[in-house]
Amino acid sequence: MTESVIIVGGGPVGATLALTLQHKGIAVTMLEARAKGSAYQDQRALALSYGSRAILEKLGVWQKLESQATAINTIHISQRGSFGRSLLKAQDHDLPALGYVLSYGALTQALDEALNAFDGVNVIYEAEATHIEPAPDAATVKFNHESRSQQLSSSLLVLADGGRSLGDIPGIARETKMYGHDALVTKVTCELPHNNVAYERFTPMGPVALLPNGKDFSLVWTGKEDEVAAVMALEDADFLSQLHQHFGDRVGRFLSVGKRLTFPLKLSYLNPVTAPHLVVIGNAAQTMHPVAGQGFNVGLRDAYELAHQIAQTSPEAWGQDAMMRAYQKGRKTDTKRGLMFTDFLVNLFSNDIVGVSSLRGMSLGLLDLLKPVKSRLVRKMSFGSRG
Numbered sequence: 001m002t003e004s005v006i007i008v009g010g011g012p013v014g015a016t017l018a019l020t021l022q023h024k025g026i027a028v029t030m031l032e033a034r035a036k037g038s039a040y041q042d043q044r045a046l047a048l049s050y051g052s053r054a055i056l057e058k059l060g061v062w063q064k065l066e067s068q069a070t071a072i073n074t075i076h077i078s079q080r081g082s083f084g085r086s087l088l089k090a091q092d093h094d095l096p097a098l099g100y101v102l103s104y105g106a107l108t109q110a111l112d113e114a115l116n117a118f119d120g121v122n123v124i125y126e127a128e129a130t131h132i133e134p135a136p137d138a139a140t141v142k143f144n145h146e147s148r149s150q151q152l153s154s155s156l157l158v159l160a161d162g163g164r165s166l167g168d169i170p171g172i173a174r175e176t177k178m179y180g181h182d183a184l185v186t187k188v189t190c191e192l193p194h195n196n197v198a199y200e201r202f203t204p205m206g207p208v209a210l211l212p213n214g215k216d217f218s219l220v221w222t223g224k225e226d227e228v229a230a231v232m233a234l235e236d237a238d239f240l241s242q243l244h245q246h247f248g249d250r251v252g253r254f255l256s257v258g259k260r261l262t263f264p265l266k267l268s269y270l271n272p273v274t275a276p277h278l279v280v281i282g283n284a285a286q287t288m289h290p291v292a293g294q295g296f297n298v299g300l301r302d303a304y305e306l307a308h309q310i311a312q313t314s315p316e317a318w319g320q321d322a323m324m325r326a327y328q329k330g331r332k333t334d335t336k337r338g339l340m341f342t343d344f345l346v347n348l349f350s351n352d353i354v355g356v357s358s359l360r361g362m363s364l365g366l367l368d369l370l371k372p373v374k375s376r377l378v379r380k381m382s383f384g385s386r387g
Contacts, residue, residue, distance in 0.1 A: 004029045006154040008129045008141055009161030013282035013299045015111035019059050020307035022118040031127040031143055042105035045218035049099050049297040051383040055304050061110050068106045070212045071097035073196040080203040093378045101213045134275035155277055156318040163284040171275045176268040181206055182228040184221040186260040191252025220290055232262055265289050267343055277319030286335055294338045301384050334384040
């Protein structure tokens, strides 16, 4: 084993990096703020692209997860008040599925169990990072563990905790655009079966998505902060009635709703995503609007490709300028296109200027006829910039 890479954050992105490095014989120390196993019951839905499935397959994890994942075989894209719509079908693009819906807890548990099979990873649970300091020779993380302040240093430190411990780091700036919109997420049961169809519906309030999840749907309902707050405050029966009015009849009546959560929507990214001996990946590096489900998958590709960059670099050169430039160059196009694509969709389909709505409806109808364009879109959604 080589010198240990330090990973701050043991969620799916950090754990994917750790597991990929273990497959390459590279030692890892991972700091996780939560207690061991505390996330296993987390039922938040993750939308995995087919490319993310391929990564997990290579790591030997997907085989244990497949029975818990719900395939998305068709994506139905429409605009409220318009006849235009487009269908993306896996069978038209020689894929077994366009994507999958899986709970955060199931993925976290499967990755942890896979890591347990290796001796070269040391996971420190309930370790809350308080400060990260890049430096010319090594990067240092200070953290609280067992009521004591401790610190570790390495020639390569990776921050993958969603940005919870990202304060002011010299040389790294964060650009943020607040949309003024919130997302409401929950699980709903419907009158009709989902038949492995995911729905992305654009409305004047904002995009609303229904993702097949088990026998039910996971719902992502977006809108202005006050509009979402008003929906959040409704009793269940009124909520379901308003959702039906908002979404339409494609899945019949909405019968029940689970626990509802909301969070603000923003576009945020670091520039650059590296400092001396420090790399930032996943949501800590870039946060995207949930439309089109790109954010988590971009983060997973961050982890997988960084692991390959580490393996191709001699330990003496870890964290040095040449390695950092190579990683940024390799990830720049994928990240930038993901950010631009989601921002473009939000701006285009949240615009109520007279005449624009009918043009959008025509565009969706036209997309359904342009097979090369649809194929390119599916490849990009599945595999990122290399699709």
